[in-house]
Amino acid sequence: MTTLIKGGTVVSATGSTAADVLVDGETIVALLAPGSTALGTITADTVIDATGKYVIPGGIDGHTHMQMPFGGTEASDTFETGTRAAAWGGTTTIVDFVVQAHGQRVQDQVALWHEKAGGNCAIDYAFHQIIGEVDAESLKAMDELIGEGITSFKLFMAYPGVFLSSDGQIVQAMQTAAGNGGLIMMHCENGSAIDVLVQQALERGETGPYFHGVTRPWQAEQEATHRAVMLADLTGAPLYVVHVSAKQALARIAEARDAGQNVFGETCPQYLYLSLEEQLGATSEQWGDLEGAKWVCSTPLRSRAEGHQDALWKYINTGDVTTVSTDHCPFCMKDQKEMGRGNFAKIPNGIGSVEHRMDLLYQGVHDGRISLEKWVDVCCTTPARMFGLYGRKGVIAPGADADIVVYDPKGHTSIGIGEGRTHHMNMDYSAWEGWEIDGHVDVVLSRGTVIKDESGYVGRKGHGQFVKRGLSQNLI
Structure with a gap:
C-alpha cells in the first residue's frame, strides 16, 4: 500500500519546507517538491490532504511507566490503554521502564515486561532498565542487555529501602556503562534528606498533598544532580538526568555541558506549566483538600514565584533540556491517590x-x-x-519508518474528561482538566498505517512492535 501526504509543511529539527511525503508500506520512500513532475507518475492507494498543516515525525516519549507497581498499587494505564492514548496525541513510540527491585533478577523482569507489552501495544515500544539492586549479577545483566536492544539503565538517589543506590553502587553501574556504551539515567533527589523532612512534616500535622512538594525542596534535587554529575565525570559515563524540575539543577547540568561533559537533562510538561501554588489552593467538593493529590509526582512541582517554569523554557531553547518526556505514571483518585488521605507520603x-x-x-x-x-x-x-533510534524514528526522510503526524495549527484541542474533551488514558481525572490548546492532531501514521484520523482512533491492539535500540547517538 502506498500513501501520499500532500500539501503540507514538513517540519524537522533543523527547518521547515513545503513537501509531499510518499510512503510505501511501512517506510518513507520520498520527499517531493510540491507540483513535482514525479507526482504525475505516482498513483497512491491513499492520499492525505495536509494543506495548511504541519507534517512532523511521530512523537517519541522516552519516559513512561505502564502497569508499573508503586507503593502497594500499580499504574492504571496498561500497555494497551496507555499506547492507545499516546496514539490519540501523536506519539508513535514509547520507551518504558522495566523495573528491577531488591531481590529480583533483571532478566526475569525483562521477560515480564515483554509479556506485559507484547501483543498489546497500539504503537511501537522499547525498554529502559531500572537497576534497583546493584550487585555482580545486575552489573553482568547490563552487559547482556546491550545486545538485546536495551541500552539505558536507570538508577535512583531517592526512595531508601526501595530503589536508592549508594554512591558506591552508582560508581559501579557507571563504570559498567562507560565500558559497554550504555547510558546512565538518574533520578536525582537526596532521598535520605527527604525522608527526614517528610517525617518532620507529618509530626507537625502537615499531611496534605501540598507538603509532598515542600518536603522535596529544590536543594535536594540540585545536590543530587551535582553528585551525579561528579560521579559521571569520575567514571566517564554519559548521564541523562530524568524529570528535572528545579532551575538550580538544570543550571548544574548546563555547567557540565558547557565543560564538554556528556550530561543531558529531561523535563516534563507538568514542570513547564504547573506549580505548587495551584496545588496549595486545590480543593473540590468530592475530594476536599486531597484534590492536590492529582498533581503529586516526583520530582515535585515547583513554586511559580521562584521562576522555575520560565527557566525551564529557557533551558529548552539553550539545548540544556535535551528532551521533553512525560514520566507518564497514572493513578486514579479512587482507590489509589486516596490512599494518601491524611498522609501525603502514601500518595502514589x-x-x-x-x-x-x-x-x-x-x-x-x-x-x-x-x-x-x-x-x-x-x-x-x-x-x-x-x-539509539534515529534514522528509523524521529525523522521524515527516505528509509525511515513512516511514523508521521499531520498537525493542524488552526485546530483546537480541549483537554479533560468531560464531553467533547480529549482524554483517553485509564484515569478517573485529568491533570490537565480544562486546558485549551491552539492546535490539533489530525492524522497519525505508525509504520505507514493510519492509527488516528479526524474521526478518532482507528488503530488496533497489537500493531505496535518491540524496537531494539542501539547505543545513544547523541554523545560527543
Whole structure:
C-alpha cells in the first residue's frame, strides 16, 4: 500500500519546507517538491490532504511507566490503554521502564515486561532498565542487555529501602556503562534528606498533598544532580538526568555541558506549566483538600514565584533540556491517590500526560516560547538520537519508518474528561482538566498505517512492535 501526504509543511529539527511525503508500506520512500513532475507518475492507494498543516515525525516519549507497581498499587494505564492514548496525541513510540527491585533478577523482569507489552501495544515500544539492586549479577545483566536492544539503565538517589543506590553502587553501574556504551539515567533527589523532612512534616500535622512538594525542596534535587554529575565525570559515563524540575539543577547540568561533559537533562510538561501554588489552593467538593493529590509526582512541582517554569523554557531553547518526556505514571483518585488521605507520603507519585505532550509543547510554539523546529527537536528527533533510534524514528526522510503526524495549527484541542474533551488514558481525572490548546492532531501514521484520523482512533491492539535500540547517538 502506498500513501501520499500532500500539501503540507514538513517540519524537522533543523527547518521547515513545503513537501509531499510518499510512503510505501511501512517506510518513507520520498520527499517531493510540491507540483513535482514525479507526482504525475505516482498513483497512491491513499492520499492525505495536509494543506495548511504541519507534517512532523511521530512523537517519541522516552519516559513512561505502564502497569508499573508503586507503593502497594500499580499504574492504571496498561500497555494497551496507555499506547492507545499516546496514539490519540501523536506519539508513535514509547520507551518504558522495566523495573528491577531488591531481590529480583533483571532478566526475569525483562521477560515480564515483554509479556506485559507484547501483543498489546497500539504503537511501537522499547525498554529502559531500572537497576534497583546493584550487585555482580545486575552489573553482568547490563552487559547482556546491550545486545538485546536495551541500552539505558536507570538508577535512583531517592526512595531508601526501595530503589536508592549508594554512591558506591552508582560508581559501579557507571563504570559498567562507560565500558559497554550504555547510558546512565538518574533520578536525582537526596532521598535520605527527604525522608527526614517528610517525617518532620507529618509530626507537625502537615499531611496534605501540598507538603509532598515542600518536603522535596529544590536543594535536594540540585545536590543530587551535582553528585551525579561528579560521579559521571569520575567514571566517564554519559548521564541523562530524568524529570528535572528545579532551575538550580538544570543550571548544574548546563555547567557540565558547557565543560564538554556528556550530561543531558529531561523535563516534563507538568514542570513547564504547573506549580505548587495551584496545588496549595486545590480543593473540590468530592475530594476536599486531597484534590492536590492529582498533581503529586516526583520530582515535585515547583513554586511559580521562584521562576522555575520560565527557566525551564529557557533551558529548552539553550539545548540544556535535551528532551521533553512525560514520566507518564497514572493513578486514579479512587482507590489509589486516596490512599494518601491524611498522609501525603502514601500518595502514589505520578501524573498522566502521554496523550497530551505533543499538544502541550505545541502550545509553547503558539505562545512564542519555542520554535516549530525546537518542538520537533525535543519531542521527536533528539529523543530518537538520545535512545539509539534515529534514522528509523524521529525523522521524515527516505528509509525511515513512516511514523508521521499531520498537525493542524488552526485546530483546537480541549483537554479533560468531560464531553467533547480529549482524554483517553485509564484515569478517573485529568491533570490537565480544562486546558485549551491552539492546535490539533489530525492524522497519525505508525509504520505507514493510519492509527488516528479526524474521526478518532482507528488503530488496533497489537500493531505496535518491540524496537531494539542501539547505543545513544547523541554523545560527543
